[in-house]
Amino acid sequence: MSTLKAVRGTRDLLPPETALWNRIEATARDVFARYNFGEIRTPVFEDTGLFARGVGEETDIVSKEMYTWEDRARAQSEKTQSLTLRPENTAGVVRAYIEHGLGESGLLQKLYYIGPQFRRERPQKGRYRQFSQIGAEVIGPPSAGSESPLRDAEVLEMLATLLDELGITGWTLELNSVGSAADRARYNEALRAALVPVVGQMCGDCQRRAVTNPLRVLDCKVPADQPIIETLPVIADSLDEASRAHFAAVTAALDAAGVPYTRNHRLVRGLDYYTRTTFEFTHGGLGAQNALLGGGRYDGLSEMLGGPRAPGIGFAIGEDRLVLTLLAALNEKSAAPQVLADAFIAPLGDKEKAEELIKLNAAALVLARELRHQGLWIELGEGSFRLKKSFEAADKTARQIVILGEDELQSGILTVKNFSTGVQTKVPRGELAVFLSQ
Numbered sequence: 001m002s003t004l005k006a007v008r009g010t011r012d013l014l015p016p017e018t019a020l021w022n023r024i025e026a027t028a029r030d031v032f033a034r035y036n037f038g039e040i041r042t043p044v045f046e047d048t049g050l051f052a053r054g055v056g057e058e059t060d061i062v063s064k065e066m067y068t069w070e071d072r073a074r075a076q077s078e079k080t081q082s083l084t085l086r087p088e089n090t091a092g093v094v095r096a097y098i099e100h101g102l103g104e105s106g107l108l109q110k111l112y113y114i115g116p117q118f119r120r121e122r123p124q125k126g127r128y129r130q131f132s133q134i135g136a137e138v139i140g141p142p143s144a145g146s147e148s149p150l151r152d153a154e155v156l157e158m159l160a161t162l163l164d165e166l167g168i169t170g171w172t173l174e175l176n177s178v179g180s181a182a183d184r185a186r187y188n189e190a191l192r193a194a195l196v197p198v199v200g201q202m203c204g205d206c207q208r209r210a211v212t213n214p215l216r217v218l219d220c221k222v223p224a225d226q227p228i229i230e231t232l233p234v235i236a237d238s239l240d241e242a243s244r245a246h247f248a249a250v251t252a253a254l255d256a257a258g259v260p261y262t263r264n265h266r267l268v269r270g271l272d273y274y275t276r277t278t279f280e281f282t283h284g285g286l287g288a289q290n291a292l293l294g295g296g297r298y299d300g301l302s303e304m305l306g307g308p309r310a311p312g313i314g315f316a317i318g319e320d321r322l323v324l325t326l327l328a329a330l331n332e333k334s335a336a337p338q339v340l341a342d343a344f345i346a347p348l349g350d351k352e353k354a355e356e357l358i359k360l361n362a363a364a365l366v367l368a369r370e371l372r373h374q375g376l377w378i379e380l381g382e383g384s385f386r387l388k389k390s391f392e393a394a395d396k397t398a399r400q401i402v403i404l405g406e407d408e409l410q411s412g413i414l415t416v417k418n419f420s421t422g423v424q425t426k427v428p429r430g431e432l433a434v435f436l437s438q
């Protein structure tokens with residue numbers, strides 16, 4: 001019989017690497033708390049229409065990459081519904097913002113999330129079909145200051161702080177503005193006109209996009225199309241005065257805070273909801289999939305989903321790519337250290353004496369329970385092991401071994417060996433917790 005494997009593009013995360021994932025998530029939660037963000041948890045699947053309307057029908061994500069199915073009706077009164085595993089979480093967060101009337105407080109909503117996303121992409125290093133994002137959104141009514149360029153600068157400054165605290169060096173912040181909806185419409189027309197004489201030489205996707213949504217031509221990855229894309233007009237030339245002023249205020253605040261960035265005129269991002277500021281943090285160590293994270297402003301998304309006016313800005317970090325970057329930067333041992341328990345308890349019995357063994361194992365469980373309740377990390381052996389086998393297991397998993405045989409049980413004096421010093425000590429049971437934690 002063939003053995004079953006994890007589905008292509010998905011993977012198991014195992015210890016000790018999961019310790020690194022937990023450290024990243026703990027650092028992110030800590031930084032988000034200092035910037036006064038609270039956690040939101042939205043469902044992993046949503047109505048397909050949310051992504052079609054929010055992310056955009058013409059985007060690669062919606063047109064090619066979604067895991068969508070028709071959910072069958074379970075009763076005659078129910079309708080079938082097209083559902084989709086979330087390919088990203090901004091649309092879900094804005095849906096929740098509208099559904100729960102979060103704007104009614106009149107305050108800015110600062111929400112973060114950590115969780116899996118799903119896209120049917122061609123898997124390669126740093127690109128998976130199930131991947132994890134750490135993201136945040138700042139959204140609210142305009143009266144709460146949600147449109148202010150200060151919000152953009154604060155989010156970008158927070159990201160620089162988070163990456164620094166995670167120990168990620170060598171990142172580049174690429175920044176652009178895609179302007180207002182009117183600017184984009186103007187730019188789309190400029191692109192459409194510029195594409196007419198050249199689009200015949202471009203790939204099939206570009207030929208279609210040139211008609212339906214010319215901006216998406218800039219997302220094209222086909223190498224032969226790149227020299228043509230280089231000759232197309234840039235969006236900066238289509239921005240109106242208000243969008244230019246907004247962008248200038250964002251960069252002035254970043255300059256003041258000392259957050260470095262470079263302007264990338266081609267950065268229009270692969271999702272339709274963006275307005276004004278767009279950005280990516282890239283890292284050279286990642287190879288082809290070099291975007292550690294991406295984000296931007298989405299001032300019209302709430303209205304696109306039938307909600308009130310609620311400008312917003314946010315980002316999502318590819319957590320898988322953070323882990324890859326950290327593993328490459330640090331040597332593997334210090335990035336994902338093997339965590340050793342404080343002690344390994346080795347009950348030492350006689351395999352032939354079943355009843356004694358049961359008693360001894362039970363006594364070892366009681367001792368482990370006492371020590372664990374006092375905050376120690378304990379690994380528990382097994383009374384039928386020979387002494388050599390207990391020592392081998394203990395040496396791999398703990399800093400010290402505690403021997404618990406019939407004599408030790410009677411006398412209440414236990415033998416402890418420390419693996420790093422090699423010193424063996426007799427310790428009364430009442431003093432054991434303090435001794436082991438030193």
Ligand code: HAM
Nearest residue numbers: 088090127128131291292293294295296314315316318
């Ligand atoms: P995105 O650029 O599509 O934006 O994804 C953000 C990040 O998720 C990427 O920069 C990358 O690190 C990671 N990522 C995307 N696809 C994959 C994949 N197949 N495998 C591994 N990592 C991946 C968004 O998702 C927006 N919702 C971000 C946002 C939030 N904009 C405003 N608010």
